[in-house]
Amino acid sequence: MTTPRTTTTAERSDGEVVDALRAALSADRVHTDDLELALYGRDASLLRGDAVAVCFPCTTAEVQSCVRIARQFGRPFTVRGSGTGLAGGAVPLGRPVLIVTTKMQQLVEVDLEDRIAWVEPGMLNLDLTRALRRHGYHFAPDPSSQQSCSVGGNVANNSGGPHCLAYGVTSAHVVALEVVLPNGDVTVLGGLDAEPAGLDLRGAFVGSEGCFGITTRVAVRLTPDPPAVLTLLADFLDPLDAVAAVSAIVAAGVVPAAIEMMDQRITQAAEAFVHAGYPTDAGAILLVEVDGLPGGVDAERAIVERVCTDHGARTVRIAVDEAERMLLWKGRKTAFGAVARIRPNYYLHDTVVPRTRLLEVLSKVYEIADRHDLIVMNVFHAGDGNLHPLLVFDAREPGVLDRVHAAGEEIVRVSLEAGGVLSGEHGIGLEKKPFMGWQFTQQDLDAQARIREAFDPEGIANPEKLLPEGSRCGDIAHLDAAHRERLLASGVWV
Amino acid sequence: MLHVHDDDLASCVGCGLCLPHCPTFRITGEERYSPRGRIEAMRQVHIGAKPVEASFVDMMDTCVQCRGCETACPSGVPFGRLMEGTRSTLAGGAVPGYQPWWRRIGYRMLSAHRAVVVGSRLLAVGQRVRLVPSRRLGLPDRLPLRERPLEPSGSDVWLYTGCVMDAWQRDVHRAALRVLRAAGVGVSLPRPVRGGGCCGALATHAGLLDVARVQAEATMRAFPGDAPILVDSAGCGAQLKDLGHLLGTPEAERFAARVVDIDEWLARHVDRLAPLARHDRIRRRVAVQDPCHLRHVQKVHLSVRTLLAPFVDLVELDDDGLCCGAGGAYAVLQPELAGDIRERKVAAVGRSGVSLVASANPGCSLHLSAAGLDVCHPVQLVDEAIHGGRA
Numbered sequence: 042m043t044t045p046r047t048t049t050t051a052e053r054s055d056g057e058v059v060d061a062l063r064a065a066l067s068a069d070r071v072h073t074d075d076l077e078l079a080l081y082g083r084d085a086s087l088l089r090g091d092a093v094a095v096c097f098p099c100t101t102a103e104v105q106s107c108v109r110i111a112r113q114f115g116r117p118f119t120v121r122g123s124g125t126g127l128a129g130g131a132v133p134l135g136r137p138v139l140i141v142t143t144k145m146q147q148l149v150e151v152d153l154e155d156r157i158a159w160v161e162p163g164m165l166n167l168d169l170t171r172a173l174r175r176h177g178y179h180f181a182p183d184p185s186s187q188q189s190c191s192v193g194g195n196v197a198n199n200s201g202g203p204h205c206l207a208y209g210v211t212s213a214h215v216v217a218l219e220v221v222l223p224n225g226d227v228t229v230l231g232g233l234d235a236e237p238a239g240l241d242l243r244g245a246f247v248g249s250e251g252c253f254g255i256t257t258r259v260a261v262r263l264t265p266d267p268p269a270v271l272t273l274l275a276d277f278l279d280p281l282d283a284v285a286a287v288s289a290i291v292a293a294g295v296v297p298a299a300i301e302m303m304d305q306r307i308t309q310a311a312e313a314f315v316h317a318g319y320p321t322d323a324g325a326i327l328l329v330e331v332d333g334l335p336g337g338v339d340a341e342r343a344i345v346e347r348v349c350t351d352h353g354a355r356t357v358r359i360a361v362d363e364a365e366r367m368l369l370w371k372g373r374k375t376a377f378g379a380v381a382r383i384r385p386n387y388y389l390h391d392t393v394v395p396r397t398r399l400l401e402v403l404s405k406v407y408e409i410a411d412r413h414d415l416i417v418m419n420v421f422h423a424g425d426g427n428l429h430p431l432l433v434f435d436a437r438e439p440g441v442l443d444r445v446h447a448a449g450e451e452i453v454r455v456s457l458e459a460g461g462v463l464s465g466e467h468g469i470g471l472e473k474k475p476f477m478g479w480q481f482t483q484q485d486l487d488a489q490a491r492i493r494e495a496f497d498p499e500g501i502a503n504p505e506k507l508l509p510e511g512s513r514c515g516d517i518a519h520l521d522a523a524h525r526e527r528l529l530a531s532g533v534w535v
Numbered sequence: 536m537l538h539v540h541d542d543d544l545a546s547c548v549g550c551g552l553c554l555p556h557c558p559t560f561r562i563t564g565e566e567r568y569s570p571r572g573r574i575e576a577m578r579q580v581h582i583g584a585k586p587v588e589a590s591f592v593d594m595m596d597t598c599v600q601c602r603g604c605e606t607a608c609p610s611g612v613p614f615g616r617l618m619e620g621t622r623s624t625l626a627g628g629a630v631p632g633y634q635p636w637w638r639r640i641g642y643r644m645l646s647a648h649r650a651v652v653v654g655s656r657l658l659a660v661g662q663r664v665r666l667v668p669s670r671r672l673g674l675p676d677r678l679p680l681r682e683r684p685l686e687p688s689g690s691d692v693w694l695y696t697g698c699v700m701d702a703w704q705r706d707v708h709r710a711a712l713r714v715l716r717a718a719g720v721g722v723s724l725p726r727p728v729r730g731g732g733c734c735g736a737l738a739t740h741a742g743l744l745d746v747a748r749v750q751a752e753a754t755m756r757a758f759p760g761d762a763p764i765l766v767d768s769a770g771c772g773a774q775l776k777d778l779g780h781l782l783g784t785p786e787a788e789r790f791a792a793r794v795v796d797i798d799e800w801l802a803r804h805v806d807r808l809a810p811l812a813r814h815d816r817i818r819r820r821v822a823v824q825d826p827c828h829l830r831h832v833q834k835v836h837l838s839v840r841t842l843l844a845p846f847v848d849l850v851e852l853d854d855d856g857l858c859c860g861a862g863g864a865y866a867v868l869q870p871e872l873a874g875d876i877r878e879r880k881v882a883a884v885g886r887s888g889v890s891l892v893a894s895a896n897p898g899c900s901l902h903l904s905a906a907g908l909d910v911c912h913p914v915q916l917v918d919e920a921i922h923g924g925r926a
């Protein structure tokens with residue numbers, strides 16, 4: 042005999058939402074299986090949530106239906122691309138309808154005349170670049186996760202990558218966006234004109250982390266492939282010498298396409314995977330890329346070589362062919378993934394500090410990790426001072442998470458004190474939300490909250506992300522004392 | 536609890552860098568059909584947070600076991616080992632009827648070489664009288680009715696002949712023998728040992744490790760001595776190289792160390808072969824398809840290029856060596872996904888503009904031929920370059 046179960050209101054309305062979604066999409070593209078929902082609980086961060094259903098729309102109209110249904114049933118919605126985000130942006134909170142873009146991967150149109158391409162949001166960054174290769178172009182933002190992350194995710198996080206030093210981050214490479222707004226309407230932000238009239242809402246949407254709606258088509262700028270490229274690997278015994286060399290390269294008037302730094306631990310972990318011949322006894326290595334016309338490239342190579350040697354580089358290796366170049370980059374680009382060779386979990390911030398303070402902040406980062414008895418591995422975009430101190434640990438060790446968070450907080454604090462900013466490219470999501478108040482004044486936060494409200498007056502798009510509770514001026518006054526205390530305790534208003 | 540190591544499960548950091556290298560994720564875009572999702576599902580079941588239900592079984596069964604994710608994973612997650620352990624847990628009683636008796640018997644029967652040959656001949660007759668729907672069963676269009684026996688030529692090396700391959704693709708073995716003879720190498724054929732006709736790869740993939748172990752033991756007895764054992768099937772080669780792990784005995788370790796893929800072995804001796812090519816032949820353009828068990832498991836796929844370079848113009852496919860969907864018995868057990876995965880491969884071949892494909896694994900070549908591609912084994916190309924043959 043089966044035990045009779047009482048159906049709660051929540052369950053009934055779960056069922057109703059799901060039925061409506063299935064009717065709008067199709068039964069096989071709305072999933073509610075318990076185990077599957079657990080898989081969609083997380084992205085590449087440590088945070089977890091729980092969705093009511095996972096939807097796989099194939100068209101803008103279907104995305105629109107998902108949003109409308111969520112709204113109609115009073116549910117929030119969260120959009121997810123490839124789930125490689127490091128800040129918990131795609132983690133479903135408040136049992137939302139989770140809208141996944143992985144079945145929207147078409148390259149819709151390539152317009153060589155205007156040098157733009159329209160792509161669907163689920164298209165993978167590297168797939169796009171590969172598809173453009175035969176035309177002699179690429180998509181310039183190249184996050185280290187580029188083989189896996191989606192263009193929509195890049196837009197939402199305004200992602201950067203090694204080559205954004207010379208080319209700029211995603212925002213500089215997106216000219217227009219088709220967007221499904223939180224009220225279910227479809228609109229196009231930005232345009233193909235160089236100076237579109239009116240407010241730059243496209244600019245506001247890029248970096249909005251799924252809180253302003255869902256982009257369903259992206260017009261990206263095509264960047265011509267450089268005629269010549271050289272990649273150099275300089276190795277230093279002292280990481281601080283490497284940092285000094287970075288500043289000196291820029292001071293010498295060279296703006297390389299990329300300057301990346303990896304310290305000894307991360308170099309060793311990456312080498313164990315790629316076998317690129319990284320010097321594993323070096324204190325740090327720099328990967329420097331110069332590109333442009335062959336003559337210029339050669340001149341810049343000479344300068345970079347000289348500056349590195351002057352700053353104590355033991356050797357400067359130049360990749361002899363494309364295969365070697367790709368191998369050198371592969372180690373850098375898979376570095377985060379390789380950390381499990383040291384410990385199974387990682388936690389990182391991606392603060393940006395002025396290049397001139399890099400030395401000082403980096404030494405403090407090592408000191409902080411030591412003090413908390415943690416291993417820190419540094420791999421970062423040295424050219425623009427964008428740090429990625431990876432704290433690696435084994436979450437199964439009791440109490441370790443508290444130490445990790447404490448150390449993370451201190452790292453953020455020293456970065457901000459050095460005149461830095463909270464996030465270079467990974468986004469705020471959930472992970473860094475508590476620190477927003479450290480960087481922004483109440484007025485700043487209020488302004489941001491107002492923009493968000495303009496896009497999403499009902500607060501249903503990826504709620505609880507990006508802006509801390511109480512960002513609107515006056516919010517804090519409405520909070521009860523206990524809640525205010527909690528916020529203060531978690532550092533929101535420090 | 537699954538028969539997997541906690542540390543293996545913990546080594547996945549969830550970064551997602553493996554996603555585009557997984558054929559089933561590429562087709563579906565669904566986390567449940569991705570390496571990261573499968574590992575997370577294993578974790579949930581392993582720690583007891585979720586029960587073993589149909590959904591979990593589906594996630595595991597749809598994995599092609601191509602191990603593309605393993606090569607792509609910077610953290611070194613041993614996915615093959617995790618999947619093998621999980622399937623053996625399922626087959627070991629966690630899911631009643633997971634491997635029904637008739638399938639178990641089927642895997643066991645592969646060792647009985649006479650039976651395989653007779654069975655194949657029956658199928659061949661069935662095809663001739665149109666009783667057997669070849670395409671639907673993933674069979675070659677015209678199975679051989681009667682095959683001449685292979686002739687040994689000495690004792691420098693062994694040639695592993697296998698179960699189904701010997702029945703369906705003896706041509707490949709014959710080409711291998713001719714090429715080896717041309718290189719001045721004497722070849723022995725496996726001793727007839729009861730139950731020694733199958734390497735056990737299919738049983739291992741199905742989670743039937745007990746069946747696989749019996750097959751492995753018998754196989755080892757068919758190759759006495761120290762001579763190298765050359766294998767012209769990437770799937771069998773991968774399995775035989777792993778016998779040390781499967782059986783855990785010093786004899787198995789020693790045996791495994793003697794196993795070499797034939798392309799790998801011939802590539803080492805390519806200097807001896809290259810001068811034998813007939814210069815009146817026109818070089819052909821050939822696309823290389825890397826069998827996953829050569830590329831991701833044995834990791835010797837580059838030797839196919841070394842071997843073929845003197846004889847043909849090689850063309851690389853632009854799909855990063857993504858799996859073709861054959862996966863041993865996968866094409867039969869998951870025909871729909873296998874077909875969709877194959878479409879990507881067929882498209883990649885189409886983009887290359889080449890009509891002839893070289894594949895070092897019988898499963899891949901059957902699967903791809905069934906989609907209308909012209910596929911042959913690399914040693915067949917070398918044989919033709921040396922001895923003439925199809926032009």
Ligand SMILES: Cc1cc2nc3c(=O)[nH]c(=O)nc-3n(C[C@H](O)[C@H](O)[C@H](O)COP(=O)(O)OP(=O)(O)OC[C@H]3O[C@@H](n4cnc5c(N)ncnc54)[C@H](O)[C@@H]3O)c2cc1C
Pocket residue numbers: 084085119120121122123124125126127129130131142162183184185186189190191192193194195196197198199200201202203250251252254255256257374375377378466467468470503550551552
């Ligand atoms: C190994 C590794 C290396 C990385 N390296 C870098 C790096 O070098 N630079 C860098 O910037 N980042 C890096 N990241 C972080 C991450 O890859 C990027 O943030 C990436 O852009 C996320 O894309 P995604 O498709 O995975 O998005 P998801 O993680 O799925 O989502 C990220 C955010 O975007 C929103 N979103 C997704 N699709 C849409 C859409 N269509 N419309 C609106 N919002 C949407 C989500 O709601 C969420 O808030 C790295 C991550 C990993 C794991």
Ligand code: SF4
Pocket residue numbers: 378381546547548549550551552553554570571574604607608609610611612
């Ligand atoms: S299997 Fe490896 S590549 Fe894939 S998510 Fe896990 S750690 Fe990353």
Ligand code: SF4
Pocket residue numbers: 556557558559560568569570573597598599600601602603604605614858
């Ligand atoms: S073995 Fe192949 S099919 Fe299975 S999860 Fe890994 S990449 Fe995907």
